[in-house]
Amino acid sequence: MTQPLRPDLTDGVVRLRAPKPSDAAARFKLGNTPEIHQMFGVDPKHVPGITKDHAQKWYEAQAVEPLAWVIEYKKRMIGALRIHSVNTWDARASFAIGILDPKALGKGIGTRATHLIAAHAFGALALHRLSVRVLDFNARAVACCRKVGFVEEGIERQSSFCAGDWHDSILMGLIKPEYSPAVYPARKPRKAAKPRAKALA
Numbered sequence: 001m002t003q004p005l006r007p008d009l010t011d012g013v014v015r016l017r018a019p020k021p022s023d024a025a026a027r028f029k030l031g032n033t034p035e036i037h038q039m040f041g042v043d044p045k046h047v048p049g050i051t052k053d054h055a056q057k058w059y060e061a062q063a064v065e066p067l068a069w070v071i072e073y074k075k076r077m078i079g080a081l082r083i084h085s086v087n088t089w090d091a092r093a094s095f096a097i098g099i100l101d102p103k104a105l106g107k108g109i110g111t112r113a114t115h116l117i118a119a120h121a122f123g124a125l126a127l128h129r130l131s132v133r134v135l136d137f138n139a140r141a142v143a144c145c146r147k148v149g150f151v152e153e154g155i156e157r158q159s160s161f162c163a164g165d166w167h168d169s170i171l172m173g174l175i176k177p178e179y180s181p182a183v184y185p186a187r188k189p190r191k192a193a194k195p196r197a198k199a200l201a
């Protein structure tokens with residue numbers, strides 16, 4: 001049997017999985033957070049509220065992308081990521097990530113998800129290079145990508161007009177020979193359940 005294009009990817013804490021129809025309702029619940037949408041280049045003062053129609057279209061957009069996964073944390077859908085612009089001849093592609101739950105930011109989830117996608121890109125997908133573009137004010141995304149091994153390779157000057165000002169895009173890249181997969185400490189084994197002596201007596 002051939003390997004599915006987007007298998008479940010997990011490190012035991014974060015799970016990347018193919019989108020499913022119930023993600024539309026989950027996306028609606030997450031709403032639109034100005035702080036997050038600003039990182040995609042939207043003026044935070046003009047972020048529209050989410051509608052059910054929007055959430056449905058968001059789900060459909062993930063579902064038709066062959067290399068889009070949703071990010072699950074504690075069994076909840078909290079965002080999405082995708083590999084796009086694949087060039088098979090040069091074995092390179094770009095990736096984009098968005099955690100959409102403001103409460104889930106800054107907890108290491110993005111770093112874990114980026115590691116999962118990098119390991120998959122250089123493993124099953126046999127890519128040699130992964131690129132990402134980050135707006136110059138998105139220090140968290142730069143830090144996250146650096147932690148996974150991406151390096152800043154260039155600046156695309158004044159490529160985004162956001163909140164009344166021009167911003168640069170930072171171009172970051174990771175190549176297979178330089179990638180070291182994440183090593184996380186082993187999780188403590190669960191305590192064995194106490195024998196229910198009384199109940200059985």
Ligand SMILES: CC(C)(COP(=O)(O)OP(=O)(O)OC[C@H]1O[C@@H](n2cnc3c(N)ncnc32)[C@H](O)[C@@H]1OP(=O)(O)O)[C@@H](O)C(=O)NCCC(=O)NCCS
Pocket residue numbers: 036039040096097098099100104105106107108109110111112132133134135138139140141142143144147
């Ligand atoms: C970018 C993103 C994926 C990072 O994921 P995250 O789970 O929030 O970030 P992490 O907790 O993994 O943090 C990674 C590093 O960023 C640093 N960081 C966290 N919050 C930060 C902040 N507000 N400013 C600067 N650095 C920050 C942390 O120090 C961490 O490094 P450390 O573990 O060595 O301390 C996530 O924040 C996100 O999706 N944001 C909204 C959309 C977006 O920016 N997408 C990226 C566009 S390319």
